[in-house]
Amino acid sequence: xxxxxxKLVVASARSWLGTPYHDQASLKGVGCDCLGLARGVWxxxxxxxxxxxxxYSRDWxxxxxxxxxxxxxxxxxxxxxxxxxxxxxxxxxxxxxxxxAKHVGILTGPDTFLHAYERLGVIEEPLTPSWRxxxxxxxxFPQR
Numbered sequence: 001x002x003x004x005x006x007k008l009v010v011a012s013a014r015s016w017l018g019t020p021y022h023d024q025a026s027l028k029g030v031g032c033d034c035l036g037l038a039r040g041v042w043x044x045x046x047x048x049x050x051x052x053x054x055x056y057s058r059d060w061x062x063x064x065x066x067x068x069x070x071x072x073x074x075x076x077x078x079x080x081x082x083x084x085x086x087x088x089x090x091x092x093x094x095x096x097x098x099x100x101a102k103h104v105g106i107l108t109g110p111d112t113f114l115h116a117y118e119r120l121g122v123i124e125e126p127l128t129p130s131w132r133x134x135x136x137x138x139x140x141f142p143q144r
Contacts (some may be wrong), residue, residue, distance in 0.1 A: 001078050002143040004045050006088025009141050012044040013037070013106040013114045019122040023058060034104040034116045035069070038090055041106060045141050050076050067100050070137040077139035085138045086110070094136040101136040 015028065022031025026039045035056070039049060056068070069092050073079070077090065085091060087109055092101035105115035107127065114124045 003078060004088070004141040004143050006086065009041060009045055009088035009106065010108050012041045013108060014124070015044075016040060016116075016122045017114070017124060019116070021116055021118050021121045024055065032116050032122065037114070037116045037122055038104045038106065042141065046144050063099055067137070069101055069104065073137065073139045077142060080138045080140060082135040082138045085135065088141065090139045090141065091135045092137040092139075093131070093134040095134060103134075105131075 016032065016037055019027075019029055019037070020031050021033060022036075023033050024036065025031040025033065026036030028040055032040060035053065039053065042049060053072075073090065073092070080089065082091070085107055087107050089107045091105050091107060091113065093103040093105065094101045095103050103115065105113040107113050108124055111127050112124055113127045113131070114122065116122045
């Protein structure tokens with residue numbers, strides 16, 4: 001599978017900066033959550049979403065036998081090792097030990113990423129060691 005130009009992914013993601021946080025939404029400038037940001041970038045870079053996203057909980061401590069976000073991403077994106085991430089990669093964060101990965105970001109530089117955060121909206125910030133060690137899965141956007 002060919003992958004999208006990382007510069008296009010980063011430019012699309014940055015165009016969402018300042019979008020307010022809104023749970024389970026995906027409208028640039030209006031509101032989105034972290035998954036909604038990834039969905040919006042997908043629509044801009046790849047095309048229509050391939051399947052509807054079912055409702056999901058906001059519980060970052062959720063545990064269970066399935067990595068639902070990672071399984072969904074694997075259906076449509078090439079997976080890479082978290083150690084191989086570079087700008088343009090979609091990363092899934094495990095926010096609590098033993099919990100499933102429930103937070104999504106997009107790398108914008110070797111040490112920066114963009115994500116939607118409650119009360120802050122879509123922001124770009126340093127990929128600190130604390131954030132980096134929470135990366136559980138990484139994927140690349142496919143080419144249109």
